[in-house]
Amino acid sequence: MGDVDVVIAGGGPAGCAVAAALAELGWSVLLLDAGVDRHKQLAGELLHPTGVRDLRALGFGDVVDAWTSQPVRGFAVRFHAPTHTLILPYGRGVTGLSLEHANLTVPLQEAVSRRPGVTLHGRARMTAVDHNDEHGVHLRFSHEGAEHTVKARLLVAADGRASPVRRMLGIAEHHVRISTMLGVTVDSACLPYPDHGHQFVGGPLHALAYAIQPGVARVMVDLPLGSTAQTLKAHPELLLALPPGLRSEVRQALEQQPAPRMASNDDRLAETVWAGSAVLVGDAAACCHPLTASGMASCFHDARALQEALHRHAGHIPRALERYAHERRPAQRTRVALASALYSAFAGQDEGMRALRLGLLHYWEHSPRGARASMALLSSEEPRMRVMAREYLRVVGHALAAMLSTRGQGGRLRSAGPLLRSAGPPLRDAVASAMEQLGSWLHRRVRRPVYTLARAGWASPRRAFASNR
Ligand SMILES: Cc1cc2nc3c(=O)[nH]c(=O)nc-3n(C[C@H](O)[C@H](O)[C@H](O)COP(=O)(O)OP(=O)(O)OC[C@H]3O[C@@H](n4cnc5c(N)ncnc54)[C@H](O)[C@@H]3O)c2cc1C
Structure with missing residues (x-):
């Protein structure tokens, strides 16, 4: 087999979205899919409005319109004790959608295989990476009983959370x-x-x-x-x-x-999302508990981020991959941290988590702004960790308020300790990540431009900072 611009291993939501994104840039795409039976899988079926928007932007509008999908206007959260249901709408008249996993994914694959520049090999499994550096990749795959080799400028691992390709690339993961x-x-x-x-x-x-x-x-x-x-x-x-x-x-x-x-x-986080001329997207890069239903929206966001980075740094793949990694990181960290914090709050059986659940109920019931902010985080509309840290802190505050309004003095003292012990670690992690995001924002928006100016001989960094003050 000859050379192509990009080989994509995996034809699920992430692989199809990346194939469409890179074909639009004029790249020749070889899409390999091992052919898992999606009619038997339990996987993504609810797509948030952000995911629908990204799919349309990637040119899948006709597929979305042809789906027999059900509208989703938000979440109905039913608390067990006390029994109470709260509605968290997406807001501003936007809707998501839901449909059976195979009915969602199979038409995406069929549509992308018809795009100019895309060659789809179904039942093809990538088997080895023989060479990978900043100049390109050499790899092997099996298809129709034979083994093939191919050279590409870029390899995209879109092969799901178990990601054999991530292992072939020697990228470690937290699992x-x-x-x-x-x-x-x-x-x-x-x-x-x-x-x-x-x-x-x-x-x-x-x-x-x-x-x-x-x-x-x-x-x-x-x-x-x-x-x-x-x-x-x-x-x-x-x-x-x-x-x-x-x-x-x-x-x-x-x-x-x-x-x-x-x-x-599972919680699975790759240690890095790129190496040489290979990059991870979708679940291969990160996945978390599905209660926020954000996995597919995240796949489509990855595809758009990769497209943007490769468009900007067309001649320099490592620089493009570094930009992609940097761009997607805040939203991913917030998504994974939120899923973990919500799962503990929704399913936790200890006294601290019971108190936090009451705090959530109290918060969403008494603060329409809070309900909107939570839904924006949940649906990946809001990627900032500091917003998650702030909202979490407010929920803890409401949990304490709910406790004070319903318990006697002894009860207050007994429940506040477990609440703070249970809520402490997620809050500490969220604040640490928020600080890291702020640091990287400052680096991009302030330090780097100033040093670029300084290098161009316009100003010394110290003088520029002094004049900023
Ligand atoms: C129970 C459950 C419920 C979920 N619910 C939702 C939901 O409601 N909403 C939502 O947005 N997300 C949900 N998710 C998450 C969502 O399913 C995933 O985020 C999404 O499917 C990831 O897409 P992907 O393309 O990265 O990987 P996958 O969908 O796993 O696709 C990977 C593809 O790679 C192929 N492959 C594997 N190895 C190779 C190889 N060596 N060579 C070539 N191809 C290979 C496979 O055949 C497969 O087609 C849920 C997940 C679970 C587990």
Whole structure:
């Protein structure tokens, strides 16, 4: 096989989006997909408005319009004790959408394979990276029973969270298994708010639900590691967070759907997202618990960030990849930290997390601004870590206020300690990351321009800083 501009390993949401983005720049694209059966997968089905917007910007507007998708106007969060549902709308009349995973991803792949400059090899698996430096990559892949070699200017690893290509590149990752997701389909008439994503929080198990086609909803139940569908069948009381109608639908589905879809929920963060002339996108670069439903929006954001960086530094791939890494980092860190903090607050069973949940309920109920800010973070509209740190602090404040208004003196003292102990570490991490983001913003906006001016002989950095003051 001859040379191409870019080889993309993986034809999921990230790989298809990158293929479209780079074909638009006029690059020749070889898209390899190992061909996982998406009809059997439990994976992304709800797409936030940011994801829809990025898909349209990447030229997939006709695919989006052809989907038989369900509108999603925001999240309905149902607290178990006290039982109370709060609506968090996206705001400003924008909507997301949801549809069955295969119905979402297969048309994307078909559409991108028709783009000029894109060659798709289905059932093709990348097997080795023989050479990778700033001048390009040499790699091998298997297709139709034969092994092929190819040279490219750029290799994009879009091969999902287990990412064999990341390992071939020798990039380490931080990996924590969190829980297991079990998914069944039920009658969507049982959903209390059919055009919303649902979060069922504070019960023995956390659950998510949304409509995926007319009359059909997906319910996903978060199981502790080591539990299976049998555990749920044997202990139906674990579904207490769901309203009674939905609970009996899920129990019925467990009897009738002998092999419910399962997926592992993991935190995975690559140590770096680029090396030589290779770059990671989508889940291969970072993935987190799916309760914020932000994975696919993040894939499409990666594709646009990579396109922008390669457009700006067309002749210098390492510089473009460095820019891509820098541009995507704040949003990724906020997304992963938010998913982890929300998962603890929604599913945590200790006294501190119970108090924090009451704080969330109190906050969203009493502060429409707070509900909007939380939804902007949740849907990846707001990427800044300092906003997350600020909102988290406010929730802790509301948890303390809720405690003071409902408990006697002894109760106050008993719950404040566990609350601060549980909320402390996520808050400390968020503040540290926010400071890092601020430092890098200052570096880009102030120090670098001043030194560039100084190098060009316009001013000495010290004089420029002095005149700024
Ligand atoms: C239970 C669950 C629910 C989720 N719900 C949502 C949701 O509602 N909304 C949302 O936005 N996100 C959700 N996500 C996350 C979302 O599914 C992922 O973020 C998204 O699928 C990542 O896309 P990707 O293209 O990076 O990887 P993948 O979708 O995993 O695609 C990777 C592709 O790479 C191919 N591949 C693997 N190895 C090779 C190789 N060696 N050579 C060539 N090809 C290879 C595979 O065949 C596959 O097609 C959920 C995830 C889970 C687990």
